[in-house]
Amino acid sequence: MIEFQDVVKQYNTQTAIDDISFTIGEAEVCVLIGPSGCGKTTSLKLINRMLEPSSGAVLLNGKPVGSFNPEQLRRGIGYVIQSVGLLPHMNVAENVGIVPRLLKWERSRREKRTDELLDLIGLDPGLYRGKYPAQLSGGEAQRIGVARALAADPPVLLMDEPFGAVDPLNREILQLEFAVLQRKLRKTVVFVTHDLDEAIRLADTVVIMKDGRIVQQGQPADILAHPADNFVRQFVGADRALKRLACFQVVDHMQSAETIPREQTAKRQQAPNGDGGQHPVLWVTNADHALVGMLEPDPDHHSAVAYRPYVELHADEVGVRPVASLREALSRILGQGLRAAPVISEEGMVLGEVRLSDIEELNQRGIAR
Amino acid sequence: MTSQRNGGSAPEKTTLLGVVLMGVALLRPLYAFKENRVALGEPVTLFETGVPFGVIAVCVLVLLAGILAFAPQTTRVRWAKIAAGLLLFSSLLITLAVSGSAAVAGTEFARVTPSTGFWLGVLASFVLIQGSLHGADVRYSAKIAVGLIPFLVTFVPAIAGMLDSLAPMQEYYNRESRFVSELGTHLWLSAAAVLGATVIGVPLGVVAYRRKAAERPVFALINGIQTVPSLALFGLMIAPLAFLSREFPLLRAVGIRGIGNAPALIALTLYALLPIVRNAYTSLAVIQGSVVEAGKGMGMSRTQMLRYVEVPIAVPIILSGIRVSTVQAIGNTAVAPLIGAGWLGAFVFQGIGQGAPDLVVMGVLPIVLLSVFVDRGLAILISALSPTGLREAPT
Incomplete structure (x- = not known):
């Protein structure tokens, strides 16, 4: 579905991404994780061409993303960011309906889709449709950010620390909700976080990055059982055995x-x-x-x-x-x-x-x- | 809790302040009777006016407000206080007009000057009205209506000639035609200054935001201008403008000289810059960041970004800056006569020069009213232009 081929991203003299290659399968949740500055967000932004690689290519369904018109490409990829970025002058329905509007859907179809999505994320459309971002709690705004990304039913979802700004209690609720949603929707999700517990909870595969390189990738339980090197061992923590148990279901x-x-x-x-x-x-x-x-x-x-x-x-x-x-x-x-x-x-x-x-x-x- | 609710222990402080102010006002003279324009006044308190209706009305209203201060502040009580404030203002004005007319009847130059008792009473009325409107769940249109009543109560009798005995009115009659033309000049020169400041200030704000190197110097400069007293700024401009005017006849031909309208306009424009530049800068800071990233990430083109994101968010902020500048300019323009420009401030300085405080009042009142009306008007306009999600009740 998504493939990184020898991707390098340089800013002047700094190398943000140093030759990475990996593949994300269809309907898979791939979590990019690592300390800040490791290149995880940069990698994410290369997928929807918010950034362009210095060399190498990112392929979407086998075609390089560079061959798409960037605006068309982005309308077909859901994008959720940590700061949510709801437009403050638009109400919830208008915010959720932005991409359909850019795709020139008819109003009635847009409205139907908006209500459908609000239902999906567990917010009563009658209550929330007309609210403005300033009237929402952090958790509600974040849910609506997810709904907005799903509006045009894109096959791919990019999520950049989507729950990072929410308090721990609500973050866990949002993670569980998202896991349930993903089981239903089966999107290809690229998810950036620095929270290991979040990665373990949501990931099918984890890609651990450091200094623009991939240090280890695989299923969460495997990484926790067999850290590739000292960095990963430190990163996953001394309690990795305990964390690993979170990968298994009762x-x-x-x-x-x-x-x-x-x-x-x-x-x-x-x-x-x-x-x-x-x-x-x-x-x-x-x-x-x-x-x-x-x-x-x-x-x-x-x-x-x-x-x-x-x-x-x-x-x-x-x-x-x-x-x-x-x-x-x-x-x-x-x-x-x-x-x-x-x-x-x-x-x-x-x-x-x-x-x-x-x-x-x-x-x-x-x-x- | 219950005891408070049933009326007793905790009085409403703002109302109480209004009552106390009015109490003090009753002890002060309502007006001063003058034989002629520069004569020393003879103070007359409310109780000496010989208008029993007025005395009774004012006393009853003060008592009523005092009682309402101790009542639970329900919507009905709030409206009662607003009504009391409006009636208090009206009673004071009517008493002043009736008693003043009687006092000057049959004389040629005699007049009455509203005195501390009157002004304090007006203040007390507004404390009562505003204190009750503030924070009340009242629709904005109702607030505007309440705010307009005092002006109607003043202007209608003034136009009908019922306030002719008052000294500021007499001063006005002596200068009626000049007043109208000065008011016009005052208005359009303030507007020109704000327009100039907008044309210069918005791009300056954009540059300050876009180029980090420009940010500090730009703000240092316009903040610096604000700290120069207006008089000094007017003075500073005399020499260079006079020089330019002398060297370049073309400039002199279009009216640019060391004194007069040109330096005043330049100074006013400079003063009007700060709020406009600052808000233009802020508006860009607001639309940068997450909102733009989200818009771009969703696939908005440059023009869609402008239409759906940037303009709706930035315009109300920029307009607010213009509003602040406009109100400032109307006030600053009052000082302009000092360098030979005319305008409403001229009456103020004439009044000071001639030792005629009534003329000062006659010059100051229109400036104050103009500021208030323009401020309100722009606030309503901005609110109407703002997208719903960003709209605040005009303040």
Whole structure:
């Protein structure tokens, strides 16, 4: 879809980009990351010809971007910047409709598309259509920036630190929303950030840059497991093992769990059936199969399997959703001092469990490979 | 909270200020009766005017405003205060006119000069009105209407001849034809100065923004001009202009001399530069950056950028600079008579020279009113020209 071929960008004597080549596949989220001045934003701007390379070429669908008229090219590529850049004198609908207007769409089609997009980003069109940028919160403005980039349904989206100016709490919400949106839209996204957690959360592939060169590229989990050199090792941080867990979803590492109804707990405690501790925890459910408590094996008891007294649990506090990351699961496990965390559905039903031993093994395997 | 709401502990401070001002005004003379133009005045307080209607009206209105200050400030109370302020102003003026006419009846040169009591009373009325309008959820058109009432209340009786006993009116009658022509000159020379400053200032602001090397010198120069007192600037120009005029007959032929309109116009233009240059500069600074990057990134051509982004954002800012300059120019023009130019300021200086304060008032009032009207008018115009998202209520 997008290919960098031996691209060099020089400013006078300074080299901003020093001969990079890489390919971004269709419907892929490629995150360019690195310290400031590494050339990540410059690379992004070479794609829509906001900047021109000194040598080499950027190809879009096999054709060099230099062969397109720059204005036509840009109208076909969504562009989101950190400062959003909503035009202050236009309301939300007019802002979202700029590119369709440049493409000379009819008014009725533009209006329909605007409402559609506001719905898509979760803002009520009736409420937001007529608002002006000055009346929006930072998060709302950023969402509308994304909607504006999507207006003409471009296949490619360039995002330059799009959530960088939003507070951490809202940034995470925006990232999750964007991940959901991307699953639906399947755009080819080039995403620039200096926030590693953001990269791990969103990227299919990560390209780590330094001084205008690519130091490592690959899937986030691989980079975290095997940093190519000292720079990457430092960049991803000493807690890379923990960060790496954020790349995995609970649903892929779930084991079956054993549950028993609440009324059977007393019986079970008196007569352990000696399953040899295969399940680290017994999850106790109520009549609706919702998690209400647990029985934990007592390791100090030598005869067969004995259980400690029944403990009541709050499903929200101990349970993780199937879509959560293993990092989150680990934090639940450690937070409760258990050997596993239950995986629960929206209704609180126990779907399975994530075991500490599995997480440890995954970690060992990743680093050894 | 409840006790405050039910009226009691916390009075509304602005209203209270108005009431106190009016209280002081009552103790001061409303006007001074003069046998002739330069005679020493004889002070007359409101209670000595012999207009019982006026005395009662003013006292009742002050009491009413005092009570309203302690009431919860609802919309209805605010409008009541505005009405009280308008009525107070009207009552003072009518009392002054009626009593003044009676006082000068049958005399030839006698006149009455509005005195501290009157001016303080006017101030108190405006404190009441403005204090209640400010921050109130009132439509702008209603604010304009309220603002116009005092002028109607003044101009209609003035034109009808009911204020003829007042000294400034007498001074006006003595110079009626000259007043009209000076007013015209004042207006068009102020306008010419602003126009000149716009023609020079906008490109200067653009240059200052585009060329970093020019930024400091440009602003140093025009800031420097602002710090030179107007009188000094007028004076400074006499010598070089006189020289030029002497050396180049062509210049003399078009009216450029060391004194007169030419140096005044140049000085006024220079003074008008700062707000215009600064706002032109600011407008460019505002449209640079993220807005332009976003526009370019979305695929706007140069002309589309100009049409959709740059003009709509920059024009209101530039116009605001012109508005500030215009108001400044109208005020600065008052000093121009000192170097031989005419205009409304001439009456002020004549008045000072002749020891006739009424003539000073007669010269000053139109300048003040002109500034206020032009300022309001331009504010409304700019607001109407601004795109909705950038529009602020005219201030």
